[in-house]
Amino acid sequence: MYNNKRSVVTMMNDNDASNAVLKAIDSDSDLRENTHVSISTRNQLMLIAGQAATETQRNRVYQIASQVPNLKRIYNEITIEPPSGLAARSVDTWITTKVKTALLAEKGLQSNDIKVVTENKVVYLMGLVTPGQAEIASRAASEVSRVQRVVKIFEYQQ
Secondary structure (H helix, E strand, O other): OOOOOOOOOHHHHHHHHHHHHHHHHHOOHHHHHHEEEEEEEOEEEEEEEEEEOHHHHHHHHHHHHOOOOOOOEEEEEEEEEEOOOOHHHHHHHHOOOOOOOHHHHOOOOOOHHHHEEEEEEEOOOOOOOOHHHHHHHHHHHHHHOOOOEEEEEEEEEO
């Protein structure tokens, strides 16, 4: 059975926040054509990951996200480089699947509470977990082949 610690309202607000940023990026032709950005929001923490061709574009995406109400924090993980292509994105999808599988295999880990995002072989872990759960998840993710780095974007419960 799936057990999400976020309320329905929080889940809807998180989804709305991500969609608002994605819609704004899509309506800006420069950002749409010269960036690749993934947006994930979990419990009012927003992760912006991807690539932008220029620092100005990176900053503009962050400014758009900053307009979204009720966010506790925005993690801007956009790198300055050409947007990734289909092959790189396919590898990221494969890594995400492998990490999720590794998390499922960890005894005592409530993997349903953890959102996994992969961008440029960097794995971002998000969710509301205990410090012990965070360490188990981080270790398991770091052991998956082709993962270059694991970034924890957790909120901690006791």
